[in-house]
Amino acid sequence: MxxxxxxxxxHMDGYGFFVWGSYGSALLxxxxxxxxxxxxxxxxxxxxxxxxxx
Amino acid sequence: xxxxxxxxxxxxxxxxxxxxxxxxRFYALAGRLLPGLWLxxxxxxxxxxxxxxxxxxxxxxxxxxxxxxxxxxxxxxxxMLLYLALAFWAAIGWxxxxxxxxLLARAIAPTGAGFTVIALLSGALWGQPSWGSxxxxxxxxxxxxxxxxxxxxxxxxxxxxxxxxxxxxxGALLALVGVVNVPIIYFxxxxxxxxxxxxxxxxxxxxxxxxxxxxxxxxxxxxxWAYAFAVIFTRARGLILERERDKAWVQALSxxxxxx
Numbered sequence: 001m002x003x004x005x006x007x008x009x010x011h012m013d014g015y016g017f018f019v020w021g022s023y024g025s026a027l028l029x030x031x032x033x034x035x036x037x038x039x040x041x042x043x044x045x046x047x048x049x050x051x052x053x054x
Numbered sequence: 055x056x057x058x059x060x061x062x063x064x065x066x067x068x069x070x071x072x073x074x075x076x077x078x079r080f081y082a083l084a085g086r087l088l089p090g091l092w093l094x095x096x097x098x099x100x101x102x103x104x105x106x107x108x109x110x111x112x113x114x115x116x117x118x119x120x121x122x123x124x125x126x127x128x129x130x131x132x133x134m135l136l137y138l139a140l141a142f143w144a145a146i147g148w149x150x151x152x153x154x155x156x157l158l159a160r161a162i163a164p165t166g167a168g169f170t171v172i173a174l175l176s177g178a179l180w181g182q183p184s185w186g187s188x189x190x191x192x193x194x195x196x197x198x199x200x201x202x203x204x205x206x207x208x209x210x211x212x213x214x215x216x217x218x219x220x221x222x223x224x225g226a227l228l229a230l231v232g233v234v235n236v237p238i239i240y241f242x243x244x245x246x247x248x249x250x251x252x253x254x255x256x257x258x259x260x261x262x263x264x265x266x267x268x269x270x271x272x273x274x275x276x277x278x279w280a281y282a283f284a285v286i287f288t289r290a291r292g293l294i295l296e297r298e299r300d301k302a303w304v305q306a307l308s309x310x311x312x313x314x
Contacts, residue, residue, distance in 0.1 A: 002108060002110075002112060012118040012121070013117050013119075015117065018119055018182065019179075022122045022125050022126065025175050026129065026175075026176065029168050029171065029172060033164065034285055037288040037289040040293075041289075041291050041292035044292050044296050045308070047299070048295065048307070048308035051299075
């Protein structure tokens with residue numbers, strides 16, 4: 001076990017900003033990317049069904 | 055489920071690879087694979103992060119800062135491999151006028167660019183505490199930055215030309231010329247005196263890393279792969295519908311309301 005407490009875990013021996021900044025920015029980008037890709041697909045579907053009605 | 059997933063005629067079995075070259079087939083196949091891929095990506099990421107933070111020991115010289123490695127290295131690998139995949143499919147699409155291959159190249163580009171940004175950003179966040187600088191114009195860092203510009207250039211080019219028949223070959227040409235940059239990135243730490251460290255893992259020598267560190271790195275890499283497949287397939291399905299909207303199979307899809 002590497003950590004004695006949750007605070008210890010988040011502190012990362014003083015490297016918390018760098019470690020969590022790396023993982024956090026990667027996670028943030030992935031959430032945005034997945035959201036955009038899914039929206040693109042659902043909007044394409046929506047457009048199809050609208051054309052269908054018209 | 056739908057008409058696209060009817061069992062293949064025995065005669066078509068040998069042509070399986072080619073059948074998925076049709077956007078309609080790819081659309082259906084990707085749709086079936088996606089739930090499993092997302093699950094796989096989430097499971098591997100959970101396991102990889104557990105190994106990276108709870109099993110891998112603290113590095114003797116770098117302390118906890120080295121844990122950035124488990125996102126930095128997989129992202130850097132993916133940024134290069136996805137570029138090669140992009141160039142490969144763009145070239146296939148160009149050479150054989152294969153619509154699906156060109157669409158796949160377009161679907162890969164944003165994800166490749168994303169992993170390049172993640173590699174650069176995590177690298178900056180690692181460079182600051184270990185080298186005392188966010189950025190240096192070192193061969194490895196500079197060639198990786200050029201990779202980002204290649205991705206962005208490809209995306210800008212294919213979006214600037216409206217007619218896909220002209221946009222896709224132009225994009226393929228740019229992508230192919232840019233391939234020369236990938237070995238430059240990979241071997242930069244050997245060819246030049248770089249501040250960036252050399253490879254810790256190679257095919258020809260024993261890895262210079264603890265066993266649990268290697269396992270964490272391997273699982274995190276697989277997680278990034280699964281994520282890349284999932285998000286690229288999702289994007290490809292959107293691109294297919296946009297490009298094929300006038301085709302009969304897409305019209306049929308929307309009429310039957312089975313296009314989820």
